[in-house]
Amino acid sequence: xxxxxxxxxxxxxxxxxGIYSLIVYANLLRKILAINVMCTGVFLVLVSLASRNHxxxxxxxxxxxxxxxxxxxxxxxxxxxxxMLKINKAIGKSEFPDKDxx
Amino acid sequence: xxxxxxLLLPLLLVLGVVLSYAVLSIPDPAQELPxxxxxxxxxxGAHNPVSAVLLNFRGYDTLLEMGVLLAxxxxxxxxxxxxxYRGSAPDQILDIMSRQLIPVFILVAGYLVWAGADAPGGAFxxxxxxxxxxxxxxxxxxxxxxxxxxxxxxxxxxxxxxMFVMVGTGALLIGSEFLRYPPTVASELMLIIESAATLSIGxxxxxxxxxxxxxxxx
Numbered sequence: 001x002x003x004x005x006x007x008x009x010x011x012x013x014x015x016x017x018g019i020y021s022l023i024v025y026a027n028l029l030r031k032i033l034a035i036n037v038m039c040t041g042v043f044l045v046l047v048s049l050a051s052r053n054h055x056x057x058x059x060x061x062x063x064x065x066x067x068x069x070x071x072x073x074x075x076x077x078x079x080x081x082x083x084m085l086k087i088n089k090a091i092g093k094s095e096f097p098d099k100d101x102x
Numbered sequence: 103x104x105x106x107x108x109l110l111l112p113l114l115l116v117l118g119v120v121l122s123y124a125v126l127s128i129p130d131p132a133q134e135l136p137x138x139x140x141x142x143x144x145x146x147g148a149h150n151p152v153s154a155v156l157l158n159f160r161g162y163d164t165l166l167e168m169g170v171l172l173a174x175x176x177x178x179x180x181x182x183x184x185x186x187y188r189g190s191a192p193d194q195i196l197d198i199m200s201r202q203l204i205p206v207f208i209l210v211a212g213y214l215v216w217a218g219a220d221a222p223g224g225a226f227x228x229x230x231x232x233x234x235x236x237x238x239x240x241x242x243x244x245x246x247x248x249x250x251x252x253x254x255x256x257x258x259x260x261x262x263x264x265m266f267v268m269v270g271t272g273a274l275l276i277g278s279e280f281l282r283y284p285p286t287v288a289s290e291l292m293l294i295i296e297s298a299a300t301l302s303i304g305x306x307x308x309x310x311x312x313x314x315x316x317x318x319x320x
Contacts, residue, residue, distance in 0.1 A: 008125045016118045023110060045125060052130075059136050064155040067226055068167045071303075075174030078310040082178045085313065 007048035014041030026095040028084045032077060039073045147288025149220035156224065157292045161281040165270070168263040168299060171306050175259065179315035192242045200242045207235040215300050219289060225262075225299040232304025237311045251316035259309065262302030266295055 018038030022031055043066045050062035088094045139151055139159070146154035156164050192200070211228040218224030246255065269291050270281040278284065283291045 005126060009122055012118060012121045012125055015121065016114050019117070020110065020114055049125070049128065060139060060151040060155050061135060061160070063152050064160060064163070067152070067156065067224075068163050071167050071226055072170050074307070075171050075310065079174045079177045082181055082313055086181060 004048050004051055008045050011041040011044030011048065014038070014044060017041075026098070028087065028094045028096075029081075032080045032084065035080075036073065036077060039069065043069060145285035145288065147283065147285065147290075147292050148218075150218065150222065150224075152222065153218050153224050153292070157295060158283065158288065161266075161270070164299075165263070165266045165281070168266060168302065171303065172260065172263055175306050175309055178310055178313065182314040184312050184314035184316050196242060200238050204235050204239065207231050207238075211235075211300060211304070215293075215296050218296060219293070225296040226303060228296075228300040229303025230307065232300065233307025233311070236304060236308025240308065240312065246316065248316075255305070255309075255316065258305045259302055262295075262299035265298035269295055 015038050018034045018036075018041060021034035021037070025031065025034070046062040046066050046069075050060070051058040084094050087096075091097070139155065142159070143149070143151065143154060146158045148154040148158065211231040214223040214228040214231065215225060216223075218228075269283070273282050273284070274280045276284070
């Protein structure tokens with residue numbers, strides 16, 4: 001039983017790590033990766049909380065939601081990567097210039 | 103890194119504590135939901151509960167998810183044409199490996215769709231395999247003939263969503279509700295939807311990897 005919450009807290013930890021990288025690093029590829037790590041954290045929370053039932057089998061509705069979530073995350077990542085490539089082509093690097101540093 | 107992470111860390115710590123508290127203090131799960139699922143498995147047309155939830159009980163989710171995949175592809179295609187990669191000849195190992203692997207990928211994808219009714223598996227796993235096969239083929243320098251990259255490719259891409267909507271509307275027309283399949287033919291309908299969805303997902307993932315709409319006569 002406590003194992004389940006251990007995994008759920010691990011998911012929260014991944015989410016926080018993702019937010020940290022999302023804020024701190026300017027490179028867009030790192031930001032996209034950070035969002036993916038955050039997604040993984042959310043999936044881990046959902047999957048681990050699905051087995052809280054004392055029944056034999058875990059609740060399948062969160063599992064189905066995670067499959068849906070993975071597909072949505074993949075398509076969003078693909079679109080984000082293409083946008084990043086366009087930005088890279090337009091300004092020559094994949095991060096936005098910082099106004100204060102100019 | 104000219105931001106001040108020392109300001110950020112306490113904030114993230116607070117967020118982490120709040121989220122952990124939220125996760126730990128989640129109320130007890132609704133006991134009725136899994137029981138309801140087990141009771142209704144016989145009418146779902148599948149033996150695997152995840153497949154039953156995905157395609158039957160929460161069919162809307164899966165339908166809209168196919169829509170999201172298609173929307174992402176439309177976004178990618180509207181941005182740019184397919185970039186021209188200087189195709190270098192793949193080295194011998196990649197060439198031979200891919201020739202051996204692609205048929206296996208296709209076979210396993212077919213198996214996963216079929217097994218999805220009673221075991222873990224299903225359209226998305228199989229579609230991901232087909233997508234991987236497409237990526238591998240592309241890396242080996244294979245490309246779609248211009249003849250097929252127009253209408254036939256587009257038909258393949260929307261096939262899954264279209265089949266889903268058609269079956270759902272069919273259920274509506276025979277007097278039931280949208281996406282509520284008649285239990286007697288539910289497993290056949292789900293197999294049809296899954297096969298179409300597998301092809302579409304595979305094609306969409308491979309097309310997303312290409313990063314632009316194919317050139318050719320529009």
